[in-house]
Amino acid sequence: MKRLFICIFLGFFLGITSVIVTHEILKNKRIATFVESVETSITEEPVEPVILEPEKPVYAKIFDEDENMTEETFLISEKEIKIPVLLYHEFYEEEPDKKLYGSVSTPEKFEKDLLNIVGEGFKVISLNRMIDYKNGVKGIPKNSVVITFDDGYMSNYTLIYPILKKYKIPATIFIIEDLLGTEGYMTWEEAQIMNGEGLVTIYSHGFSHVDMTSLMPNDFASKISNNFAKMEEMLGKPEHLVYSYPYGFYNKETNTILKDMGVEAVMTTDKGLNDVKDLEAGIIRRDYVAYNFSGLKILRILNGK
Numbered sequence: 576m577k578r579l580f581i582c583i584f585l586g587f588f589l590g591i592t593s594v595i596v597t598h599e600i601l602k603n604k605r606i607a608t609f610v611e612s613v614e615t616s617i618t619e620e621p622v623e624p625v626i627l628e629p630e631k632p633v634y635a636k637i638f639d640e641d642e643n644m645t646e647e648t649f650l651i652s653e654k655e656i657k658i659p660v661l662l663y664h665e666f667y668e669e670e671p672d673k674k675l676y677g678s679v680s681t682p683e684k685f686e687k688d689l690l691n692i693v694g695e696g697f698k699v700i701s702l703n704r705m706i707d708y709k710n711g712v713k714g715i716p717k718n719s720v721v722i723t724f725d726d727g728y729m730s731n732y733t734l735i736y737p738i739l740k741k742y743k744i745p746a747t748i749f750i751i752e753d754l755l756g757t758e759g760y761m762t763w764e765e766a767q768i769m770n771g772e773g774l775v776t777i778y779s780h781g782f783s784h785v786d787m788t789s790l791m792p793n794d795f796a797s798k799i800s801n802n803f804a805k806m807e808e809m810l811g812k813p814e815h816l817v818y819s820y821p822y823g824f825y826n827k828e829t830n831t832i833l834k835d836m837g838v839e840a841v842m843t844t845d846k847g848l849n850d851v852k853d854l855e856a857g858i859i860r861r862d863y864v865a866y867n868f869s870g871l872k873i874l875r876i877l878n879g880k
Contacts, residue, residue: 602694634771638743646698648714657848658705659877660721662861665759666730676866682734684866689744691870692720697877701745703776706815706839709854720877722746723842723861725780725819727755732765739774749780749819749842752802763809770810778817779806786824796832803836815839830858848879 649656663685664678671679692699698716705721707713724731727750739746748769754760769775781787782802787795799818807813816838820829823844833841840857847860862876 602691605696606690606694634768636773637740638745638772638774640701640704640745643743644716646716648716650714651708651711651851651854653714654717655851656708656715656717656719657850657879658715658719658721658854659848659879660702660705660723660842660859660861661873661876662844662863663722663724663735664726665728666734668734671866673867677863680864680866682738685735686738687870688864688868688873689738689742691873692877693742695870695874695877699744699746701776702747702778702817702840703814704745705849705854706817709840709857723819724748725842726784727751727761727766727780729759729761729765732761732769736769736775743774745774745776747776747778747817749778751780751784751821752782752805754784767810776814777806777810778813778819779803780819781821784821786822787820787829788824788826792828792832795829796836799833800836818842820844825858 663680666680666682666685668681670681689699697718697720699722700715700719702721702723704713704715705719708715708719722744724735724746725748727748731748738744748766750761750766755766756762766777770777779799779802782798782805787799790798803816816836817840818833818838819842823842825841825843830841834857838857840859842859842861844863845858845860846862849860853860864873864876868876
């Protein structure tokens, strides 16, 4: 009886070990294939911007998502896909203090996150592509994920943008108008460079980092309208009109005001995957990615667990 129990236990243990090893081999193979494909497509010489008007450079596109879409894609009418949207904020070169783990990460950890995501078989798509899917215009892979950043920190440009370019990973950064150019935040010029090159899309995180639900409706509508006008003046007409709520605070009234302005999607901090109902409502869920989140923790988020 004892021998039988030992045999059963060993069989179970070896079976689990085999599954884990096979999973890791497949994951590492995906990462190697991804890195190799990126390396072979990188051009050595950077393209200089062509200046058409003073202070209004037009940057050569370095990314075409349609050309980069190698996986089989599905339209929303063909397949209802649940989409995770990840949220990052600021980055330090060195490990942050533990109390900042929830809002600060490092470039090294971010790069590791990206490779884990790809290794697990997920495809990073742009937020614009997700909205196109919502509108029934373009297809997306079944294991799609979107990456976003809030606040417009300088580190998004200096530390993270080079990593995004290295792997040709699309992302969206939401900027705060009155913080641009202040200490620790990117400038309009840096936002223009990223937005102009096509890999990163810049959208609004507000005219100021305040709770929008605390404002009177007319005041909110007026200020946000001016903010959208400023964004278009500095960055050009956007592909879609998207807004990220400061602190993730919103209510029915703010949503109605934004919808009446033509906003197609608002970003919240409500956790979970985005299903068809979320996409149709245009109220997008997002999950924070903390510095101390393991690859397994991020995988659980991606799978809605």
